[in-house]
Each structure stands twice: as C-alpha cells, then as structure tokens.
Amino acid sequence: MAAISSSVHCLLSCNSHHLQREQSGSLCRLGGSRVFVSSSIWKLSLFSGVDSKRRRTLICAVKGDPEEAFKKTVEIDRMIDALRDANPREVEKLVLENILAFDEGFWIRLAARSDTCKSDDDKKDYEELATTVMTIVDCVVNKTREKIETSTDILKGILRPAIDGVEEISWPPRDPEAINLMEKEIIQREKEGQLDEGFLSEVSAQLRQAKEDRDKPGLLAMLQKVLQLYSATILSKRSYAKKGNEVVKAEHFLETLIKAPEEQWNKLFVDGLTIGKGDITPDELSAVIKKRIERTLIRTVSNGRRFIPAADLD
Template sequence: MDTGICFFHSASHVYPRFPYRTWNNGKLGGRKFASLNFVGWKQRKTLICAVNKDAEKSFKKTVEVDRLIDMLRDADDKELHQLVVENVLAFNEGFWIRLAARTETCKSEDDKKDYEELAALLMSVVDRLVHKTNEKIESATDVLKAILKPVVNEEEEIEWPPRDPEALALMQKELNQREQEGHLDEGFLAEVNAQLRQAKEDGDKPGLEAMLQKVLQLYASRVLSKRSYAKKGNEILKAEQFLETLIQAPEAEWNKLLINGLTVGKGDISPEELYAVVKKRIERTLIRTEGGSYQQRILTEYLKGIQARGEEIVGVLQGGTR
C-alpha cells in the first residue's frame, strides 16, 4: 500500500509568476510566447493533477486502513481471526506503518498498550496463517490417522483395548497438538462422525468403533476443559469443580469419581447439584458454539453422558433402577 504523499515546497510550481499581466496577440508583455514554454506549462498542470490524484488515492487508502484497524480493535478472538483471513492481503508495509503511527499518537498509556497488544496478536495470527498456507495441507483423514496411530498394530488394525498402556496417553497428546494447530475443525469432526456411522453399520469392527468414540470423548474433554467456572471471586464452587474434574478425567474413571464425590456415595455433592451444573454448562455450550454444528453436538452429548452416568450410579447406590 502506498502511503507516501508527494508535496511541492516551491509555490512557483503551483502558481507560476509571470513578469507581465497582459496578453498581447500571442505575446506576453511584449515578448514572444514560445511554444516550448506553453508545452512546459501544460506538463506542469498535468503533473499537478496527477499529484493531487495520488494524494487523494493515498488518503482513501489511509481511511481504509484506519477502518480495518478499528474493526480489528473491536473484534473478539473469533471475529479477529476471520477478519485476518478475509483481509490477509491488506497486512502489508503500509498497514504496519499506519498502525505504528496510531500507536505513537495515542493520548493515554492504556490506549498505547492496547495498540501494542493488538499489533503483537496480529503478527502472530498472520504468521500462523502464512505458515499454515505454506505447509502441506493435510486432509481430515490424515489427521485422524495420525491420532489413531498409537493404537494401530502392524497389520494396520485397531486393537481394543490397546495392548500398550501408554497408547491412550499418546493419542491424547497427538489430539491436543492437532487441536492447538487448528486441525480439529468441522471438517475433521464430520470425518470422524462419518467413519463412526460406517463402523456401526458394518458391525464387524468393534475396535474401530470404540476408538472413534474415544477420539470424540478426548476432543470434548479437551475443548470443555479450556474454560473453568469453578471460581466466583474468591469462592470455590464445589459442584462446578466436581463437574470439571469429571470432564477432564478419562471416561473409565467416571464411576469411581462419582461414587467418591456424590452424597449417595462418599462425597458431599448432591446429585441435584451435579445435574444443575451440567445443565448450566450445556446452556453455556449452546450459546458459545454454532447452532447445529458437529462441535455443538459432540460437546453437549459428552456433558449429557456425564449426567447419564451420574444417574446410573445414583440408581445403583440407592438400590433402584432407572
């Protein structure tokens, strides 16, 4: 983006000074008006018009950059990433110069700090975007294969339960890395769901079905664990804390945690308190995720699974059935 504006410092370039005021039959003050001088005057007029147009164009560019900067400042994390993707070509030298200029002209230190943080965040997002574009783009199937690799044997078959006790931990590590890199998007979740549906229809691959379900559980646990609602000021909300313990724990440990945590067992959290915080977390999830998306469905089903297990444990401990 060209932000430079050319200015003439000499007034004679704009308003040529003539030694005489009157025209006289092709003469200027008794002198012959040379055609060369006339051409030169026309060239200067053309140059002035061109410079004025360049200045106007540059001003419009600056206004566009300022508008983009204002939008970026007001955007939340999701909106900011989307704006960067949509305007990636705008992040050229002129943009950074203008952002630096606005930073330096801030009237308060707080505003200046906001601009500095915005610049650092934008540089990070743009760098990741460019790096991701230059990388070999992996398909959702490739990402899923990489996550399942720790539980695949030499015959390319999935073993369930896995022989290696570290297999699930390695799966979790790979999934966390892929999630951090932004690979676990709707396309990935759609791929997992499609393969899970096919495995259920085939009915002859229980290991694959179990591991695909495990992938979705690990994904839900990872995403839901990013936000904590267990503290309200200096107060610890025990029911929320208990739910977050369940969210982060492997599904195989839920029974033990529920028995030790609920009042019907050895704990101090009533079933009603657990159900209430599960309901509240589901409501928060519905608000924060796109309606009808795979992500929304997977996260809410995971939370409902925790409540269903809780109801099952309560029924067993109370000697009844549900």
C-alpha cells in the first residue's frame, strides 16, 4: 500500500514544474527566487575608466585549471564572434538563448578583445556591442523581477486563508476550512491563467528555502500542500474514467484519489482495493497510474513544461 501511495505522489508531481540553473556571478536571490544580476556594472567598469593593464592583470589572475580556463575562453570568443556577425534581431535571439553566459568572464574577455583592436572603429564596434548586450540583459532582469513580484503576490493570496492572523505558521492550520479556501483560490486563479511557470518556480524556490532553513516545518508543509492542490487541480481537468458508456473502474478510482485529501487515502485504499474491501487489484491501479503519468508527461512536454521533483511533494 505504501508503494501505491508513493506512485500517486509521483503522479501528482508530474504536472508541476521547476527548472533553476545557477552560474556564479550571474544570479542573485530576490524575494526567495533568483534573477539575473545586471551586467551594467561590468560594462561600465571594463569599458570606462579601468586601464587595460589592470584588466589584463585580472584576466591573468583568474584561478582554476588552465585547460578549463582556455576552453571557457574559446567558448566566450565563439559567442562574441557570433554576436558581432549577427544582425540586431539575431543578437537579441542569441542573448536570450544564452542569458547565463553573460557573466563577469564574458565582460572581461570582451574588454580584453577591445584592447587588442588596431583601429578606433573596431574598438567602437566592441563598445556598441557591449551596450546592446547590456541593454537586452537588463531588460530581462527587469521583466524577471516584475514576474517574481507578481508570482509572489499570487502565492501570498493562496496562502492567506492559512496565515492571516497567525503569529506562527503551523500545519495543519487551526481552521480546517483554510485548506478548502486555499483550494478554491487555486482553482479560481488557474481558471484566470495566473498559475503559470513563474508561479511554480516561485513556489519551488520558497520550498527549497524553507528546507534549507529547517526551522519552518509549518511553512514547508504548507508549500508542499500548494503544489499538491495545484497538481490535483490540473489532473482533474481531464477524465479518463469513461470509454463510451462504460466506466473504467480503475481510472475512476484513481481520479477519486487525485481529488481526495491525502489524509483520506488510506481509507480509500482499504475500501477500493482487493487487499481490503474493494474489487480493484493493486496491479490494475498501478497500471492506470503508469498510464496517467505517461499521458501527463506527453501533454506537459508538448506544452514546453518541465517538472517539480516528487520529493518536493513528499
């Protein structure tokens, strides 16, 4: 029975999303999430007022394996060459597709190449390229910040029934109706199209932070519940319990589990499975869970989504 319960957890995790990439010097924490650090400081410091001798010293002082440093330099040079050869539309596309590449190493290398230019025209081209890339990256920063602020407000709205007037967050909430209100809020916001990937990333970032802090078990459980309620809402939008006029009992039972609160699962297992009082075998339930996972993966991948690890829901 524990294995089946774990399978249901896995299914609930499949329709949620999280993808976080980190690169030193290119990301910072903001409101529990991470956003790109503005490249302005690098452009200004490397192209305005810092002498070339000091820049070369900075380049030579880089620590690490020389072979890896050389490979990194080659990668940056390829990116710079591609940006120089691209038209304005292509430059924007390259920057957006490789946004994490524009860290301090990129700006140092770009400044170093500018120093080696033999003509003022070439040097000006590099400075204009730096300004263009900086502008695009800063635009991404601002849009990301706005998106995080919006996602944070949405999450606060969902959690409000459980945290309003509460000095210390505990789980389950003292008011049993709070969970029902949270679920209604999630359903309504999902209908309005507010629960997008930015929202899921915000929940996941807050969840990881709560795990790292280790002193907020109530918040951790609450955020896990938000992900479970979201997954159940999405999975419940489409039913596979009927084939024509025939009811597929195993599918119907699975959909009952998805919609039910987790604390009711044990009773549902006992009443529905043949190992208890029911007529659905564990193998039948496992088969429809596997099938639903496959359908969910196909549907969400086709929509360009990725998934939150099942551990975030446990």
